[in-house]
Amino acid sequence: MSTRDIVRQLEAAKISQPVPRYSTLHVRLVDNPFMVAFVRMAGESRPWGIVYGRLNDAAPRVLTAGDGRNREAVAEICEEFGVALCQYFRAEGHTFNPITKDNLDTKDLPQIWVPGERHVEMFHHLEYAYWRVRKGDDRTQPLTVLARLSGWIFRESGRTGQQQIIDAARALRDAYAFPADTLSLGNLTTAVAWFKEDGVLPEKRIRVRTAGEQRVSPTLDPGLDKDVLSPLVEQRADLLKAGKSLTLVEQKIHDALGRELMARWNSMVDAYRILANDTRAENIGVEKLVKSTMDKYVVEFQRVERGMLDSSGDPVFTPHPETDFHGSAAAAGYFRMQAADVAYTASLVHDDAELCAEALASGHAFMAEVTDVWNTGVGRVTIPNWQVKVPIGEISRLREGEDYSLVGNPKSKVSVREVEVVDEEHWSVHIEWESPKVRDVSGPISAKPLDSSWIGHRLIFVPCDTSALTAKQAQAVWDAKDGVGAWLTHGRAPVQVEENVIDDITQLQDN
Amino acid sequence: MTNVEIDKEYSDLREALIKELNGSCKLAVVQAPPGSGKTYMLLAVVSELVRKGKRVSLAAQTRRQADDIAHRWARDYGQLPAVRLGSSGSQAPNNFPDTVPWITELAELPHGPGLYISTTAKWTWVRNLEPFDVLAIDEAWQMAWGDLMQCAKLSKKFFMIGDPGQIPPVVSVDVRRWATAPRPPHKPAPEVVLDDPELRATAFIGSLPACRRLPNESVKYVKPFYNFDFSAYAEPNERLLKVSNDEPDQRLVGIINMLNSGQPVLVTLPTPEEGLPPEVDIELTLRVEQFVRTLLMGRSQMVVAPGDKPRAVTVKDIGICATHRAMNGELRKALGADFSEVSIDTPERWQGLERPIMIVVHPLSNVTDPSDFDLETGRLCVMASRHQVGLIVITRDHVGASLEEFIPQASQAPGQPDVVGRGHFAHARFWTDLVDDQRLVALT
Numbered sequence: 001m002s003t004r005d006i007v008r009q010l011e012a013a014k015i016s017q018p019v020p021r022y023s024t025l026h027v028r029l030v031d032n033p034f035m036v037a038f039v040r041m042a043g044e045s046r047p048w049g050i051v052y053g054r055l056n057d058a059a060p061r062v063l064t065a066g067d068g069r070n071r072e073a074v075a076e077i078c079e080e081f082g083v084a085l086c087q088y089f090r091a092e093g094h095t096f097n098p099i100t101k102d103n104l105d106t107k108d109l110p111q112i113w114v115p116g117e118r119h120v121e122m123f124h125h126l127e128y129a130y131w132r133v134r135k136g137d138d139r140t141q142p143l144t145v146l147a148r149l150s151g152w153i154f155r156e157s158g159r160t161g162q163q164q165i166i167d168a169a170r171a172l173r174d175a176y177a178f179p180a181d182t183l184s185l186g187n188l189t190t191a192v193a194w195f196k197e198d199g200v201l202p203e204k205r206i207r208v209r210t211a212g213e214q215r216v217s218p219t220l221d222p223g224l225d226k227d228v229l230s231p232l233v234e235q236r237a238d239l240l241k242a243g244k245s246l247t248l249v250e251q252k253i254h255d256a257l258g259r260e261l262m263a264r265w266n267s268m269v270d271a272y273r274i275l276a277n278d279t280r281a282e283n284i285g286v287e288k289l290v291k292s293t294m295d296k297y298v299v300e301f302q303r304v305e306r307g308m309l310d311s312s313g314d315p316v317f318t319p320h321p322e323t324d325f326h327g328s329a330a331a332a333g334y335f336r337m338q339a340a341d342v343a344y345t346a347s348l349v350h351d352d353a354e355l356c357a358e359a360l361a362s363g364h365a366f367m368a369e370v371t372d373v374w375n376t377g378v379g380r381v382t383i384p385n386w387q388v389k390v391p392i393g394e395i396s397r398l399r400e401g402e403d404y405s406l407v408g409n410p411k412s413k414v415s416v417r418e419v420e421v422v423d424e425e426h427w428s429v430h431i432e433w434e435s436p437k438v439r440d441v442s443g444p445i446s447a448k449p450l451d452s453s454w455i456g457h458r459l460i461f462v463p464c465d466t467s468a469l470t471a472k473q474a475q476a477v478w479d480a481k482d483g484v485g486a487w488l489t490h491g492r493a494p495v496q497v498e499e500n501v502i503d504d505i506t507q508l509q510d511n
Numbered sequence: 512m513t514n515v516e517i518d519k520e521y522s523d524l525r526e527a528l529i530k531e532l533n534g535s536c537k538l539a540v541v542q543a544p545p546g547s548g549k550t551y552m553l554l555a556v557v558s559e560l561v562r563k564g565k566r567v568s569l570a571a572q573t574r575r576q577a578d579d580i581a582h583r584w585a586r587d588y589g590q591l592p593a594v595r596l597g598s599s600g601s602q603a604p605n606n607f608p609d610t611v612p613w614i615t616e617l618a619e620l621p622h623g624p625g626l627y628i629s630t631t632a633k634w635t636w637v638r639n640l641e642p643f644d645v646l647a648i649d650e651a652w653q654m655a656w657g658d659l660m661q662c663a664k665l666s667k668k669f670f671m672i673g674d675p676g677q678i679p680p681v682v683s684v685d686v687r688r689w690a691t692a693p694r695p696p697h698k699p700a701p702e703v704v705l706d707d708p709e710l711r712a713t714a715f716i717g718s719l720p721a722c723r724r725l726p727n728e729s730v731k732y733v734k735p736f737y738n739f740d741f742s743a744y745a746e747p748n749e750r751l752l753k754v755s756n757d758e759p760d761q762r763l764v765g766i767i768n769m770l771n772s773g774q775p776v777l778v779t780l781p782t783p784e785e786g787l788p789p790e791v792d793i794e795l796t797l798r799v800e801q802f803v804r805t806l807l808m809g810r811s812q813m814v815v816a817p818g819d820k821p822r823a824v825t826v827k828d829i830g831i832c833a834t835h836r837a838m839n840g841e842l843r844k845a846l847g848a849d850f851s852e853v854s855i856d857t858p859e860r861w862q863g864l865e866r867p868i869m870i871v872v873h874p875l876s877n878v879t880d881p882s883d884f885d886l887e888t889g890r891l892c893v894m895a896s897r898h899q900v901g902l903i904v905i906t907r908d909h910v911g912a913s914l915e916e917f918i919p920q921a922s923q924a925p926g927q928p929d930v931v932g933r934g935h936f937a938h939a940r941f942w943t944d945l946v947d948d949q950r951l952v953a954l955t
Contacts, residue, residue, distance in 0.1 A: 003789050003837070158685040323692040330689050331657035331696035337684040363836040392843055397836060401574060401598070421851055476635060476661040483663030484642045488538060488710065489656075490663060 004361050008177035016201045018176035018194050022354040024283035027171055028163045028290050029276050032056045033111040034088045036081070037264035038122045038218040039257055041068030041233075042225055045125040047218070048074070049254075050081045051261035054088075055113075055272060060265050064257045066236055066250040075143060078126065082146030085112075089297075091149060092305035093140050101298050106290045109163060110297075112153065113272060115188045115216040115264045116169040120157045122218055127151035127321045139308040139316070151321055152301040156293075159337055161344035163286070163293045168271035169216075175275060180208070188216045188267045195274050216264045228256050285347030285410075292343065327490060328481060332474035339471035346465035350410045356460060363397040365407070365462040366390055368429060370454045376432070384433040384449035386414075388459075389426045398429065404461035409441045413464050431461075512720065512742040520720040525552060529559045531715045532645055532670055538714040540651075540701050541672040544741040545733060545896035546724020546865060550580060550649055553672050557626055557647050558588045564624045565644040568665055570631045572653040576863055577630050578604060580649065581611045584626060592625030596633060635661035642666055648700070649673070650863060655680040656703045657696030671701045676736040676896070677862050678889030690924035724865050724899055726750040728773030735940040736892040748773070750900045751814040751821060752868070754805060763805045766952050770868075770901030777945045779908035779953045787877045787907060790837045798905055798954065799870050800845040803829055803853060806868065815867050815899050826852040830866035832894050834858060834874045858893040869898040873906030875938065879913050883922075886934035891941060904945075908953060911946065914939045 001009075012019045036052040048068030053060030063080060065073035086094040089110045099108065114120055130147035157165040169188040178185055178194050179201060185191045190212035197207040215221050220229065236249045307316035324330035349355050349365070359365035368388035377383040390398070400419055405412045418430040433449040440446050444457050481490045512520075528539055543549045557567050571577035581595045585608030593611045597603070603613035611628070614620055617640060620627065627643065631654050634646075643666040648654055651671035658680075659669075682697045689695045694703050704710045722730050723744040730743035754767045769776045780794060805811075811824040831846075831853060833839050839855050846853055854866065858874075871894040878885050895902065919932040945951055 001789055003791070006789055155688060158688065160684060323689055325693060327656075327660065327692075327694045327696075330692045330694065331660050334657050334684070334686065334689060334696040337686075341684045361837070363840070392840070401601070421848075423848065473635065473657070473661060477657065479638075480661050480663035483665070484667040485646065485663040485665060485669065487667070488663070488669060488704075489660040491709075 002358075002361065004358055005177065009179060012177050013179035013201060016179065016199065016204050018172075018178045020278070020280060020354075021175055021177050022283075022352050023280065024348070024352045024355075025175060025275065025278060025280050026283050026286060026348055026352075027166065027175070027275070028109060028111070028282065028286050029272070030109055030111045033113050033166070033272070034085065035060070035113040035265065035268050035272075036085070036119070037115050037216070037261055037268065038119055039220055039260050039264075040122070040218045041229075042219065042222070044068050046071075046074045046129050047078065047122060047126075049257040049261050050077055051258075051265045052081055052084060053265075055269065060262075062254070062258045062261055064254045064261075066246060066253060067233055075130075078130070078146060079142045082142050082149070086142075086145055086149060088112075089149060089301075091145065092302050093145070093309050098305075099294065099298060099302060101295075104294050104298060106287060106294060109290050109294060111164055111166060113166045113168055113268050115167075115268050115271075116186060117167055118217045118219070119264075120154065120165060120167055123150040123157075124154040124321065127154060131318070131321055140305075145305065145308075147321075148304060148318060149301065151319060152297070155319070156296065156300075159296075160341040161289045161292070161347070162296075162340070163290045164297065168268045171275060172271055175278065180205075184209075184212060187212050188271060189214045189263070192267050192270045192274070196270070214263050214267075215260075216267050220260060224256070224260070229253065232256065283348045284351040285349075288347045289344070292340070328477050331477040335470055335474040335477065339467040339474070342463075342470055343465060343467035346405075346410070346463060346467065349462045350405070350408050356407055356462065359462055360460065365404075365460055366398055367458060367460050369458045370456065371428070373450060373452050373454055375450055377437075382437045382450060384437060385417075386431050386433070386449070386454070388429050388431060389422070390429055392421075392425060392427055398427075403434070403464040403466065404431075405464045406441055406443060407460040407462050408443060410465065412436065412441050414461065514744060514746075517721045517742060517744055521548070521552070524717045524719070525555050527717065528552075528556045528670070528715070532556065532560060532668060533563055533565075536715050537668050538704065538710070539670045539717070540704055540714050541670075541717045541719065542675050542701070542739060543672060543719040544722045544737060545674055545676065545892070546899075547674075547719040547722050547741070549672050549674065549719065550583065550863075552719065553647055553649055553670075554580070554583060554587065556670065557645075558584075558591055560645060561588075561591050561593075561624055561626055566622075566624055566627070566641075567645045567647055568627045568629070568634065568643040569647045569649065570629065570634050570654065570662065572631055572650045574630055576650060577628050578607065579863075581628050582608055584608075584628070585610045592621070592623065594620065594625065594627055596620065596627060596629035596637075598633060631658050631662070634665060637665065640665070644668060645670055647672075650677070651701045652677055652699040653680055653862065654700045655696060656694055656698055656700045659700040660696070671704070673699075673701060675699075675702070675738075676733070676889065676892040678859055678887070678893060681859070687924070690927060722896075725896060726773030726898075726900065729775060729895075729898070729902065732775060732941060732944055733892060733896045735937045735944075736888050736895075745773075746817065749814075749817050751812070752824075752901045753812050753821075755810040757809075760801065760805060762952075762954065763801055764809065766903070767802070767805060767809075767811070767901070769950070769952070770903070773901075774948060774950055775895065775898075775902035775904055775945060777942070777951045778903055778905045779910075779951060780905070781953075781955065782907045782909040787879065787909075789877065790835050791841045792838065792872075792877055792907070793841065795872055795876065795905055795907075796838070796841045796845045799831060799842055799872070802870055802903060802905075803831075803846060803850055807850070813867055813900050824868065826850055827854075828867040829853045830861065830864070830869045830897060831855040831871070832858055832861050832869065832897070833872035834890055835877075838872060858890040861893055861897055865897050865899055867898065867900040868903075869894070869901070870903045870905065871895075871897075873904050873910055875910045875913065876906040879909055881913065881917060881935075881938075883931045883934075886919075886931050886938060888934045888937045891938060895941065911942050914942060 032054045038047040039049045041048045049064040051060050051062045063077035090099045092098045127147045127150040130143040133143045156162050172191045173185050193208040193211035232253050368390045371389050372387035374385050402416050413435040414431045417432050420428050422428040584593050589610045594614050595611050597615050645668045646666035647670040651673035652675050679699050686697045718739050721742040721744040727743040727745045727747045752770045806824050812821040814821050842855050874890045919935050921929050
């Protein structure tokens with residue numbers, strides 16, 4: 001935990017309330033998102049019950065199976081959920097107006113909310129459960145599509161800055177500092193209770209702890225499982241054996257699970273409303289993150305679905321639920337994740353004073369006073385150069401050759417040419433302007449970099465957005481496949497993978 | 512192992528590498544303990560290949576390392592052709608050797624035999640170049656497999672040499688997706704090769720026999736970080752460090768004189784009852800400053816190499832290392848202008864460097880509940896293996912108890928090695944070895 005985190009936590013403790021973590025919100029709150037929560041039987045990975053719907057629906061849809069171990073019953077509820085999810089995501093084959101590269105609009109961002117991290121993992125379980133389901137040659141069978149969409153959701157959830165899958169507990173933790181430990185805040189009801197409960201810290205802690213006893217994980221409370229649901233499931237099995245009606249007992253199971261599902265649903269809705277009522281503005285950089293999220297959705301999910309709908313029956317690349325067995329696919333995916341990580345802070349830091357302060361405290365950004373301005377360009381070429389003074393102790397990440405942007409100017413780029421000690425308090429840093437060279441940049445003043453009126457101003461430089469370069473590495477991995485050293489780097493891995501998966505790789509390379 | 516045997520093993524390995532890489536072998540991997548002459552071996556092998564008319568590209572992991580290799584090449588093999596490929600628009604640093612031209616445009620690269628030095632980052636962007644005969648990779652355990660993949664067009668043959676105990680490539684994203692991939696893109700390239708039975712079968716694999724940097728008596732403390740054995744090249748009692756006894760703080764004098772045995776010293780400060788400071792531990796920084804002051808003002812004398820006369824310790828002989836950048840910033844402030852030439856940096860930046868005397872802040876000093884990141888062995892291994900004469904490890908005194916209470920969760924993916932468990936073992940072993948050898952001094 002950084003010193004800034006501790007200070008924020010102390011501030012929260014002082015007023016017995018969560019306090020804003022940053023100056024802006026880093027998440028897009030769509031008007032009427034899709035929300036879903038799961039419960040599962042102990043020892044099972046598939047859902048036993050699902051609650052889903054849109055935030056503004058009169059009531060969410062609650063689906064349960066009589067027995068969480070019954071694959072057919074579970075598949076039935078998953079299929080219904082899958083169709084609704086695919087329709088909401090405007091997946092190819094599920095709507096007349098699918099999201100495509102041509103009609104992509106960031107206002108149409110499909111966004112799915114879940115109560116916490118374990119619910120995100122449920123999508124991974126769904127992918128594993130149904131990715132091989134086939135009915136003849138039909139590759140668009142609803143459960144298979146659900147598996148592919150679930151796989152996409154699970155993989156995308158790990159990409160820094162993505163805006164499509166919102167883990168409600170995490171969204172609250174990211175937006176606020178709580179007077180509590182991070183572990184307890186993994187439970188959404190605990191996080192929400194910090195906003196809903198009144199009182200000063202000691203009493204409030206007790207009330208929050210009591211509220212947090214309501215689980216929101218897909219795994220049910222062991223007491224409820226043992227004392228309420230297990231007897232009902234046993235009763236159902238006995239009735240089934242005896243050939244008697246299951247209606248009543250299944251209704252009881254549905255009611256018990258429904259209460260649990262609704263508790264999860266309500267916590268999610270509370271979390272959404274807390275964020276929606278926050279007076280902070282959405283960070284300007286979020287728009288860029290949304291665009292990137294939707295681009296990825298179209299390229300990595302919709303394109304696959306379009307291929308599946310193709311009547312030619314040609315194989316279509318589908319990522320394996322476990323990992324990328326193909327080396328190039330693995331490396332390309334890794335570099336895309338890295339690019340997203342670089343883009344995240346670089347997109348947001350220009351519009352968030354707190355995030356900027358955090359970057360300063362961690363040494364990723366630096367503050368400097370301009371001491372000299374000169375031109376090294378020859379003839380009509382302008383190359384603005386600055387000498388800046390940086391306090392010692394705040395500079396440890398600053399290295400020669402690294403690139404930064406002037407805060408508030410995301411497209412600006414300066415390169416550090418030389419760092420030297422001037423006195424016991426300061427470093428002197430020579431920076432060269434790469435972009436813009438002759439246009440104005442804004443800060444305490446708005447002027448061209450070569451304008452000497454910058455002298456004396458204290459400015460903040462933040463890491464440059466190099467995500468485009470990192471993303472190019474993903475392509476470079478594929479491009480190198482025919483190199484003379486590819487026998488080592490791009491050879492077939494020792495793990496046996498289904499032939500059709502390997503064949504699909506050619507399509508990925510072609511794209 | 513005697514030094515004669517070590518020298519023979521070293522030269523046998525060099526000859527074998529030259530023969531293999533000049534012949535049909537396409538892949539050589541050499542693992543090396545810290546300060547064992549990795550770069551020396553690399554250049555010795557590469558120079559022979561260049562003499563035999565080969566074009567060899569060399570990938571260093573940082574610009575500083577690439578420049579250092581260029582200097583060493585100019586010094587030891589100046590008559591053989593070499594170029595340093597720099598980034599576009601860059602200029603050679605001051606005092607860069609004239610015999611190694613600084614080139615920034617690919618079109619200006621010569622075509623003949625020689626050594627072509629650059630960084631991995633630069634090589635990954637190179638396109639449309641006539642393939643080299645060999646790609647030699649220095650500090651290869653710092654190069655991720657994904658980066659090596661981009662270098663496939665560079666060469667058919669690969670020669671990797673590095674220290675497996677050092678810090679692996681930085682991973683800032685969620686890599687669970689590739690935890691069980693046959694060739695994980697984020698893992699060190701040589702590790703992927705050695706973990707893959709097919710690649711391993713095609714490779715020439717060797718290891719350097721001895722650590723030359725550390726005092727003989729320090730080597731045993733870094734061995735638990737490695738899964739292969741190695742010896743100490745320095746003879747027992749070869750290195751020396753002594754500080755004058757007329758310094759005011761006799762406790763510090765006593766601690767510094769303990770370094771004369773060649774073993775590290777573990778210095779603890781009480782853990783505050785109100786809890787540990789989060790990032791910057793002011794009391795520790797003041798203690799470090801006192802050690803530096805005592806070393807430099809106390810007319811300290813040291814011997815680094817056999818046959819050397821004792822000489823005074825200077826600011827350039829001392830290095831300081833802490834994992835937190837904020838802590839390093841505070842240390843820099845505490846030392847002030849008088850000691851501005853004392854190198855202070857993170858373990859990541861200390862890789863490949865050495866100093867006669869190192870003062871390091873234990874990576875768990877401000878951590879009572881270590882995370883996977885904290886228990887990664889590379890940082891402590893780097894910190895414990897930079898010194899030629901003496902090492903002071905300074906820390907809060909809870910570390911032994913915190914390590915004892917810690918239970919590794921084995922949360923790795925199925926079938927994967929328990930890296931955290933191994934890290935916990937190595938950390939605990941380092942600590943207990945020092946305690947058992949009575950190298951712990953508790954300051955109040």
